[in-house]
Amino acid sequence: MDSDPISRPKALLLLPPPPSPSFDEFQQAYGAALSTVCSKLSQTLAGANSKALLHIAVSIPDALSFSFQNRARVFPYLQHFLATLYKLIGIISAEENIELDVTGGLDTRVFFLDYDPVESFSQPIRTSQYGPIVDLKSLANCGRDWDCVYYLENKTGRHLATSFSSHSSATMHPVPAGADWNRSELSHRPDHMQPSEPHYSVAVGGTFDHFHLGHKLLLTATALTLEPVSDTDSDTERVITIGVTVDELLANKKYAEYLETWNERCNSVESFLIDIIDFVPLENDAPRIQRVSQPGPNGEYILMKLKSDLSLKLVQLSDPFGPTITEESISALIVSKETSKGGAAVNAEREKKGFKDLDVFEVDLIHSGNVSSVDVEKTFESKISSTEIRRRQADLAKR
Template sequence: MKHDALPSLLLLPFPPDPLSRSSLDAAYRPSLTATLSKLRRPTGASKLVVAVACPVLHGQFRWSKTLSWPQAQKLVAGVYGLVSVVCAQLGIGTEVDGGPGSVDSTVVLIDHDRSRHFAADFRPAIEPNNTTVVDLPTFASAYHPWASIFHVRSELGLEVYQSYLRFAEGKQTLLHEQLIPVEGGLTMNLAQADASELPAQTSTYPVVCLGGTFDYLHPGHKLLLAAGALLLQVPRKDTSSRPCRYIIGITGDDMLRSKKFADYVQSWEVRARNVLLFLSQVLELSDRGWKKGTTAQVEEQDGDFRATFREGTIQVQCVRIQDAFGPTITVEDIEALVVSGETRSGGQAVNEKRAERGWRTLEVFEVDVLDADEITDEPSKTESFASKISSTTIRQQRAQAAARTKI
């Protein structure tokens, strides 16, 4: 993989506690602004992985980890929201394949407990658990090489950075100019909660479903896809258990012909491939890192693209949908449905249809809607497309750019 095609890494230290959109803004905006400014290239697009170190998982044993989904998605939404705000202010495109000057950013949570001590001779290895979140040693083992590594110039930032470098030793030869310190913000110290104070832990599911258009894959889409992945119950690879299934309904081309700037809607095949490419960055683990490439090995049939990750323990299926229900009323063993703020009513309609069939209803999980406006303390639940990151806006921009070239 060419150096220009490699992603860069921004290591963000522990999030503020208590967590709010305004406290995240104070903690992370300076680091994101500095990093995104440096990655903006007039001659091409850049890629960035934003890794947030935090003790997101709980459980004594590796194969019995749990997380609080509301808390985890709130953190991911907050960081994607900040990325969107900063990019809007700097005039940086955020979609996949956004062209020159764009930065395609992916947010991942890295389970890291400051109180965990490693022996002096500890050698990190890839040790996935029953969730899609991995710990810092596993992340360091599986994600490399990087074009640049950005780290926060603060006490907590340096602590995470030094731990990462120790775990990543031998994975990549790094030059001094590839290690870039950036300014940190103001972060409240983490409160050390005991087990009785932990937020309620969320059940995970063997089959999770969501749907959308996924046109010009942008931070709002990435949040939805990442939040759904957090609900997957990943089986052990050394058992006979079936892989967990992540079913993604993607709106068919015919249903989008009435969209604004419909001539610039990407084809279903392009949208499905971009979904699988994004999820490969979130789900796949290999000791060869990025050298293996993040392009998923996809089985493509008409309206049905499939890929497997983590040695066959996770199966992702993108299916073409031609109505509001898609696979939720054709696949009985779906257990969880992920919706966004503007599609919450669809969850109720789906469960009514399933009840008519005598099927069990789905657990419905709602993610925040990202606003490209300034950060407030409350997550947006707006039904309006005007204030959130929008594929319509991206299509409009492309239409306007095309019109200018004809003048």
């Protein structure tokens, strides 16, 4: 690990397939490894004016196969695993006094890896350099400058490390792990009896102030709803639209003087999404960015082309609906469980215009259940609340 205090420590943690959707089993399977890696990275900062970056690749067998299409049918399963893992990260950081997503703290980013410990040396039906689901070889060859790659010190973890290192010269480090477990087979297959359409234009909205675990979950879940396309079908345009609330609508927020600007919040959103989506080797072309300012509703936006058929669009959100009621092509809306009523309101407005209803996907909340004490609960909550982060900044300013 680079000890230069100016550099930003970066690491990758490879996780075998989850044992089940249960938080307790997640904690038993991954807790020791996450605790070790998070502590190691936090200690390397030693008061440096930066954040350590930890990418976490969770293995999901066959995640790139045609059996996982369309994405809408596996969304509940995958988003729940994301929420459970981010919750575990939050609890560990609270118990061990590790700062998250602030200077001097740890920035964790979770995505999925198509890996099967039983058939890891066979090629998946599909490969993808674009997440949030990526194949093993693309991940190993993406050129990210990780200081080291961590893997679990058990049979399945070593098997995953061997498969990864067959494509990469990265430094590999084992971390503690429990005994091997049987992966969940119950809920990870698509329900083909459930009617659902593929989505190529999806939307989400929020303030995204002081970027935290809840924002990461929401944005990763949004990217998961976007249907992949084959190279032979590259004429299908795919767009992720992110409405980011304008500064003027946030003036009455608590501790408003510590709110980030619209541009700062957009920078957090776009850097995170690119990081979990774009695993193309670094020597290839960077995303093309266009800033648009034109009359009419939703005329101010940033358009980022990641590839010819894949774009991110960050729109100034100045009302509760944004582009969901002006762009008929948007077919899905992603909301958290606490804002689920917003989906019905959007569809009521679309109906007035003669637009087809959006499919509304709900994302789990990251809550503080299973914590060890009231103090840990308070610390945990402070890490996933923009208001609490601003309050802490206000308290520090008074000292």
